Amino acid sequence: MKFLGWKQVILALAGFALIILALIAAKAVPAEALSQVIEKAITKPSGWRNILKESTPLILLGCSVFLALKVGLFNIGADGQFVIGACAAVVVALNVPGPVAIPLSIIAGILGGALWALPVGLIKAYRGGHEVITTIMLNNIAGFFTFYLVSGPLKDPTSQQPSTASIAPSAELPNLFQQDTFRINSSLIFAIICVLALWWYLKRTVGGYEISATGQNVNVARFAGINVNKVIVRTMSASGGIAGLAGALQVLAFEHRFYGNFSPGYGFDALGVALLAGGNPLGILASGTLFGTIAESTSVLSRTGVPKGLSYILLGVLVIVFAAYRYRKEAQRGTDS
Amino acid sequence: MEPILNLLAAPGNNFVVTLLLSTLAFSSPLILGALAGLFSERSGIINIGLEGKMLAAACATAFIGQASGSPIVGLLAGILTATIFSIIHWILTQVYQIDHIISGMGINAIALGGTSLIAKTYLNISEKEMPTFPVAIYYIAAWVAAASIWYLLKSTRSGLRLFAVGNDPDKSRQMGLKPLVIRFQALLATGLLTGLAGALIATNAGKFSEDMTSGRGYIALAALILGGWKPWPTLIAAVAFGFFGSLQLILQGQNSNIPGQFWQALPYLITLIAMAGMVGKNRAPAGLGQP
Numbered sequence: 001m002k003f004l005g006w007k008q009v010i011l012a013l014a015g016f017a018l019i020i021l022a023l024i025a026a027k028a029v030p031a032e033a034l035s036q037v038i039e040k041a042i043t044k045p046s047g048w049r050n051i052l053k054e055s056t057p058l059i060l061l062g063c064s065v066f067l068a069l070k071v072g073l074f075n076i077g078a079d080g081q082f083v084i085g086a087c088a089a090v091v092v093a094l095n096v097p098g099p100v101a102i103p104l105s106i107i108a109g110i111l112g113g114a115l116w117a118l119p120v121g122l123i124k125a126y127r128g129g130h131e132v133i134t135t136i137m138l139n140n141i142a143g144f145f146t147f148y149l150v151s152g153p154l155k156d157p158t159s160q161q162p163s164t165a166s167i168a169p170s171a172e173l174p175n176l177f178q179q180d181t182f183r184i185n186s187s188l189i190f191a192i193i194c195v196l197a198l199w200w201y202l203k204r205t206v207g208g209y210e211i212s213a214t215g216q217n218v219n220v221a222r223f224a225g226i227n228v229n230k231v232i233v234r235t236m237s238a239s240g241g242i243a244g245l246a247g248a249l250q251v252l253a254f255e256h257r258f259y260g261n262f263s264p265g266y267g268f269d270a271l272g273v274a275l276l277a278g279g280n281p282l283g284i285l286a287s288g289t290l291f292g293t294i295a296e297s298t299s300v301l302s303r304t305g306v307p308k309g310l311s312y313i314l315l316g317v318l319v320i321v322f323a324a325y326r327y328r329k330e331a332q333r334g335t336d337s
Numbered sequence: 338m339e340p341i342l343n344l345l346a347a348p349g350n351n352f353v354v355t356l357l358l359s360t361l362a363f364s365s366p367l368i369l370g371a372l373a374g375l376f377s378e379r380s381g382i383i384n385i386g387l388e389g390k391m392l393a394a395a396c397a398t399a400f401i402g403q404a405s406g407s408p409i410v411g412l413l414a415g416i417l418t419a420t421i422f423s424i425i426h427w428i429l430t431q432v433y434q435i436d437h438i439i440s441g442m443g444i445n446a447i448a449l450g451g452t453s454l455i456a457k458t459y460l461n462i463s464e465k466e467m468p469t470f471p472v473a474i475y476y477i478a479a480w481v482a483a484a485s486i487w488y489l490l491k492s493t494r495s496g497l498r499l500f501a502v503g504n505d506p507d508k509s510r511q512m513g514l515k516p517l518v519i520r521f522q523a524l525l526a527t528g529l530l531t532g533l534a535g536a537l538i539a540t541n542a543g544k545f546s547e548d549m550t551s552g553r554g555y556i557a558l559a560a561l562i563l564g565g566w567k568p569w570p571t572l573i574a575a576v577a578f579g580f581f582g583s584l585q586l587i588l589q590g591q592n593s594n595i596p597g598q599f600w601q602a603l604p605y606l607i608t609l610i611a612m613a614g615m616v617g618k619n620r621a622p623a624g625l626g627q628p
Contacts, residue, residue, distance in 0.1 A: 011433060022451065026458050074438050119613065129612035130621070132385065132438055133562055136555050137605040137612075144602040152596065268446050275439065307457035312450025320443040324433040 011324050015317035022313045028306045036304055037297040045182035047296060052184055053254060055292025057082070059191040060246035061266050062273030062284040062291075063198050068131075068239040069274055070202060071232060072215040077120060077135025078243040079267035080142035081113035085244025086251045087146045088112030090258040091154070093167040093251070101171035106248045113244015114237040116142060121236030125229035131236070139267065147260040154258070163259035173253040187253035192285070194242060199281040211235050243270075268312075269295075272319040278326070291315070356583060361476050362541060364579025366391070366534045368479040370557030371564070371571045372486055373530035377423075378566060379490070380523035381503040381516065381624040382430055385441030386422070387531060388554025389448030394419040394535025396452040399467055399545035400459065408468040415536040420528030422448065427524045431517050437626050445554075453547045467544055475537040480572075482530060487568040499523060503622040559608040566622060578604040 023030045041047040061078045068075035075081075089109035093101045116138060123129040151162035159165075177184045202208040213221040214231045222228050251258060273291050277283030298311035370387050377384040397418035402411020422444055429440040456463065490496035501509040502516045510516060531554075538553065539545055556578055564571030585600030 007433065018447070022454060026454050076438070076442070119609070123609075123613050127613060132383075133558070134609060134612060136385075137559065137609045140552055140555065140605045141602045141609070144598040148596045148598040268442050271439070271442060307454045309450040309453030309457065312446045313454070314450075316443040316446035316450065319446075320429060320435065320440060323435045323439045323443075324429070 008321075008325050012321050015321045018317055019310075019314060022310055023306070026306045026310065028301070028304075033301055033304075033306060037300055040300045041293070041296045045180060047300070049182050049184075050296045050299070051289070051292045052188060053292075054295040055289045056185070056187050056191050056253070057246045057250050057266065058269055058273050058291045058295075059284055059288030060194055060249065061243055061270035062277060062288045063191075063194050063281070064239045064242035064246065065270045065274035066277060066281055066284055067198060067202075067211070067242065068236060070215050071211045071235040072218070073120075073124065073131045073232070073236060073239075074271070075117070075120075075135060075236070075239050075243075076132050076267050076271065077117060077138050077240070078246075078270045079263050079265065080135065080139035081116045081240040081243035082247040082250070082266055083142045083146055083263050084116040085109035085113040085247030086255075086262055087149065087154075087247070087258050088244070089248035089251045090164050090167065093171040094165060096171075097168070099170050101168070102173065102252060105171065105252060106245065109244045109248025109251075110241045111244070113247065114241035116244070117236050117240020118233070120240075121233035124236065125232040143261070143263075146258070146262065150258060150260050156257075161259060164257050166257045167251070171252065172256060173249065185253045187249040190245070190249055191288075194245070195281055195284050198284075202281060207234075268319075269315060272315050275319060275326070276322055352587075356580075356587065359583035359586065360576065360580045362472065362579075363582040364576045365472075365476045365479040366537045366541075366553055367557050367560055367575035367578055368483060368572055369475075369530050369534035369537065370554055371560040371575045372479075372482050372568065373527040373534065374558055374561045375486065375566060375568065375571060376499075376523045376526040376530070377426075377520075378561065378625060379499050379503045379622055380520045381506055381622060381627060382426070382520055382524065383437035383441065383626050384426075384527065384558070385438055386426055386444040386448075386554075387557055388550055388552065389441075389445035390419045390422045390426075390528070390531035391535040391538065391554050391557075392445075392452055392548070392550045393422055393448040394532040395539040395549055396455060396535075396545050398532075398536040399539040400455065400462055402469070402539075403462050403465040403467050403544075406465075406468055408470050411468060412470065412532075412536050415539070416529055416532030419532035419535060420525060423524040423528035423531070424521075427521055431520060431628075434628055449548060452545070456545055456547050463544055467539070469540045469543070472537065472540055475533060475540065478533055482533075483568050483572045490568065495522075500622075502624070504624050506624045506627050556604050559604055562621075563608050563611055 020030055023033055041051065061082060064078045064081070065075050086109065088111065089105040092108040093105040096104050120131050120134045120138065123134050124131045147162060150164055154164050156163055156165040173186050175183045176186050176189070202212065210226050210231050213224060213226055214228050218228055269291055273284060273287045276287035276290070294311055294314055298308050298314070301310065302308045370391055374384045374387050394415040398411045398415030401414035402408060405411065426440060426444055429435045430437050490499065498514055498519055501512070502514060502519045506516045535550070538550055542549060557575065560574040560578055561571050563574040581600050581603045585597055588595070588600070
């Protein structure tokens with residue numbers, strides 16, 4: 001069989017046409033938009049800084065969704081776990097003095113995220129409820145719950161907006177490197193370590209093997225003596241923990257406070273990052289950076305008058321086209337065996 | 338939701354009538370959306386994309402209506418847009434066999450991005466007055482749709498075929514049914530109903546605003562699940578969710594001790610608890626997501 005079928009080519013062309021159409025509908029000249037992006041986002045140090053900043057949570061959330069996908073679950077709830085993790089981290093950072101606040105807040109974020117994902121794993125394993133539905137419910141509950149917290153009990157009395165107070169400078173994650181407009185925050189190290197740890201865990205440990213086995217075929221895994229229900233609950237909570245870590249780092253490194261509607265809607269982006277990584281966790285670094293670049297490019301474009309909605313169209317097309325191609329590969333493998 | 342706020346502020350209306358009317362207003366888009374989901378999920382297509390289809394329909398209804406000045410053109414544009422999205426959904430899940438969750442999320446992303454792009458670029462059109470039908474027409478349509486779907490599923494050959502394809506696509510194929518064709522028809526119905534739901538949401542507000550469905554596609558999905566994929570229970574769940582929504586709005590003005598966010602989160606909480614409580618009882622169509 002050929003590498004790419006005509007069906008996939010048609011879909012890719014249709015997707016490309018849709019993006020061009022969107023640019024034209026937004027009254028932008030596609031060539032001009034591209035040159036703007038290259039000039040302001042891709043070749044400037046301040047653009048690189050923003051790309052790294054955007055990529056950090058995307059890489060971490062990509063790890064979260066990737067891990068859940070390995071066990072066969074769609075963690076659409078990374079968004080809610082991210083928000084809960086960020087909120088938990090802020091609460092600790094505001095109440096613990098000194099630099100000890102950093103590790104404690106990170107732990108709080110991880111625990112918050114893991115706890116928020118726990119019911120998803122439990123309902124999936126013991127009640128057969130679809131994880132996509134429970135995560136959508138939990139995302140919305142997380143949004144309303146944290147909005148209530150920042151407009152009530154956690155609200156900074158001096159602020160007009162629903163927001164907490166800012167954390168102390170000693171609790172902020174420092175920059176690793178800084179020159180002119182370019183800087184790298186130390187949270188990027190966490191993201192890279194997380195990718196490497198995920199790779200090692202999935203490739204080299206028994207726990208990782210149990211996850212892949214369960215993800216590939218639940219019944220075979222069960223016959224092999226794996227406690228499938230436990231693996232599902234464990235993996236889903238770990239996935240939530242990573243999303244919570246992303247939330248904690250977002251607060252400690254960049255936002256320094258928590259506010260209403262904290263997440264810009266990372267759920268779909270995170271799914272895209274994990275899917276585009278293919279089968280290898282190390283691919284998350286590349287796909288996370290790609291999505292970070294898209295985010296920065298569209299925010300450059302939005303300053304020239306092209307609305308940010310373009311980025312959703314771009315990501316939607318990218319994910320659908322990639323999924324169509326990847327499925328084809330898997331289908332061929334399926335018929336061979 | 339301005340007309341509803343006017344309704345609440347109107348003097349002389351007693352509490353029960355107000356609550357009843359606003360429950361109708363809140364629940365009708367949910368009923369239409371949930372029934373749309375019922376068609377596609379009964380045929381075996383998981384529909385996370387309800388939200389995007391409703392949003393796209395709301396946008397088309399408002400903008401085409403405002404540009405043309407005719408309510409019927411606006412409504413038809415909304416239905417057509419939702420139907421086009423449904424057909425794209427069918428192509429992606431059936432022709433390309435892309436995972437239903439991924440394709441649904443992709444459709445939502447494209448609808449969210451596309452409508453926000455249009456809303457920001459064509460501000461001059463959205464300032465015009467939107468021609469609308471009386472909302473009562475939509476309320477009646479929602480209940481009539483529920484009744485006809487109940488009849489269709491219970492007593493007709495097509496309903497039986499829909500059930501068969503959704504429960505076991507392989508066996509139904511052996512019986513000579515064509516799942517692809519039946520699913521295409523089911524998704525056309527989904528397009529019509531999400532189109533009506535989106536048009537009603539735009540009509541209620543009198544104009545389009547970014548992300549105006551604000552998760553109601555997902556609440557509709559929750560109603561469908563809570564209703565066990567059956568028409569009447571689904572309708573009751575949607576009405577209950579609409580009741581909570583209007584209760585929240587009424588209590589908001591009255592300094593209650595319970596925060597408004599609690600009422601907003603309640604439909605999601607109830608669905609979650611219900612899913613946790615269903616002991617080994619998975620009532621979803623057995624063939625959901627299968628090719």
